[in-house]
Amino acid sequence: MRLPINKKKKILIVDDSAFDQRLAAKILSSREDLDPVCVSSGDECLEALKENNIAMILMDIMMPGKYGTQILMDIRKTHSPIELPIIMVTAKTDISDVVGCIESGANDFLTKPLNFEVTMARILYCSPITR
Amino acid sequence: MNSPKRQSFRYRTFQKDRFTENLGQTTDLIVDTISSFLSTYSDQLAKIETAITTGNLQDLEISAHALKGAVSNFYADEAYLIAWKLEQMGHDKVTTDTLSLFQQLTVAINHLTLDLRDFLDEITNK
Numbered sequence: 001m002r003l004p005i006n007k008k009k010k011i012l013i014v015d016d017s018a019f020d021q022r023l024a025a026k027i028l029s030s031r032e033d034l035d036p037v038c039v040s041s042g043d044e045c046l047e048a049l050k051e052n053n054i055a056m057i058l059m060d061i062m063m064p065g066k067y068g069t070q071i072l073m074d075i076r077k078t079h080s081p082i083e084l085p086i087i088m089v090t091a092k093t094d095i096s097d098v099v100g101c102i103e104s105g106a107n108d109f110l111t112k113p114l115n116f117e118v119t120m121a122r123i124l125y126c127s128p129i130t131r
Numbered sequence: 132m133n134s135p136k137r138q139s140f141r142y143r144t145f146q147k148d149r150f151t152e153n154l155g156q157t158t159d160l161i162v163d164t165i166s167s168f169l170s171t172y173s174d175q176l177a178k179i180e181t182a183i184t185t186g187n188l189q190d191l192e193i194s195a196h197a198l199k200g201a202v203s204n205f206y207a208d209e210a211y212l213i214a215w216k217l218e219q220m221g222h223d224k225v226t227t228d229t230l231s232l233f234q235q236l237t238v239a240i241n242h243l244t245l246d247l248r249d250f251l252d253e254i255t256n257k
Contacts, residue, residue: 016193016197017175017197017200017201018167018171019167019168019171019175019197019201020197020200020201022163022167023163023164023167023204026160026163026164027160030157030160062193062196063193064190064193091196091199091200091203112200112203112204113153113200113203113204113206114153114204115153116153116154116155116157116160117155
């Protein structure tokens with residue numbers, strides 16, 4: 001029996017690349033209890049947070065307009081890491097980017113290309129509601 | 132009359148085993164990832180070209196970064212390296228040779244897409 005849509009946990013994917021959005025969404029869809037929702041910018045992310053019951057966010061660091069780390073800091077003004085886990089995703093691999101994300105309030109960090117098993121493990125670890 | 136044989140790179144432009152392993156050897160995900168790239172790469176290249184021709188270095192950095200991220204899924208080293216160089220040029224506000232590098236990127240991406248189409252044919256015709 002399929003899980004009804006309202007029983008699934010919404011995972012917000014924030015990435016300006018349609019390709020990367022689709023890949024992340026496909027990976028998350030492998031778990032029946034996850035419902036990936038995609039947006040392309042920080043502004044769309046903040047709007048989605050107002051309207052939907054978002055359980056977790058996967059957010060790209062580098063996007064046009066506001067950088068992911070800035071959006072992360074904005075979200076952390078109203079949502080703690082326990083209330084709303086946020087995993088930052090990036091192709092950048094500088095240590096300063098990793099440290100910057102963690103200091104800004106990220107729960108964890110994923111590097112591109114996304115590895116299927118690592119992505120699922122980090123999502124499951126970060127969110128007690130998906131365990 | 133026979134149509135000319137399509138040029139084959141025999142999977143030399145990307146690392147097939149690393150790519151499939153990274154996606155858990157899940158055929159559905161592999162097919163979807165390749166198909167998605169094949170339908171989006173020309174838009175991504177167009178964004179980079181526009182950024183270069185309009186002199187918008189911030190857009191160059193962002194669009195090259197996005198394409199670099201996409202090709203990294205296939206461990207396509209040549210395309211990745213050129214996209215990275217263009218990203219760095221955008222970041223460092225360097226405009227010398229960007230068009231020449233973009234032409235190299237176009238060639239590398241075109242070769243990659245031929246290889247990916249061959250691989251897609253192989254896995255969907257099994």
